[in-house]
Amino acid sequence: MKATDVIADGFGRIREIVHEVVEGLPTEQLNARVDPAANSITWLVWHLTRIQDDHVAQAAGLEQVWQGGGWVARFALSLPTGSTGYGHTARQAGSVQADSGELLLGYFDAVHEQSLRFVRGLAAADLDRVVDERWDPPVTLGVRLVSVLADDLQHAGQAAFVRGLLERR
Template identity: 50%
Template structure:
């Protein structure tokens, strides 16, 4: 049984590592103006998408691991965004997204590197099937298990990385 959990952890580690490797590649060489460019008035800019995918992963994996979020451990002050510290970007209005002001690729990639490091630590704590089946959020019906939460995060962050790559592709066509 533990061997199955080990294989699961290896697969999940690989999935998160793919995003960890892909995000810096997509941000590399972008200017501050490009990070904030919106291809349509209500579209999400590249910088916001990078921040949001990191915030979702940080919030949700910290919850799985019962840890403090990397964000609240100092990164929120470094970003100095006009959002409540608990904000992860979910459900933000177009105006709230438009208030995103980070123009520093190194800040975005540094935060995500720390989130990835925390994620790997959390994954290493998952040793048994019971660890994956543990309820981590009772606000839903049915309650959310660690496995479901992690799967949800992988789906979300890979979609946002794809959106980010798409917007970057549009940059060359403007």
């Protein structure tokens, strides 16, 4: 198995979790917060999608799906266009709401497809390309993709946990 196949498989696992979490939930549960400082399922899925979109698009030299696919307008959030959720206050996180699970999944699936197209087009040697020199050591494409996978899996797991809490109420 090629390293890029392993990365693609990881992105597929994130997709499975996100769909399991979002599908069938009413909007009020997607946007619910278990306490005033907690993140909602909407915020968690939006954030993990924004991080994947931002980081993969940058590494691939592509336009982010968020801007290029019209998702900024569809979500109509009161946040700067480039916001990914990183460093959000509880108030900012609470402002991220979706009108439906279909909206969340539509954006997620569009980003997932762009990420898979990019990853499937890579050769193993591409993973050694430096994509961020602001760190010591500089970040390679392989490290960046693993970082995205790790972050997304954590947030997908958090969203699954929140769904479980909400369903038990």
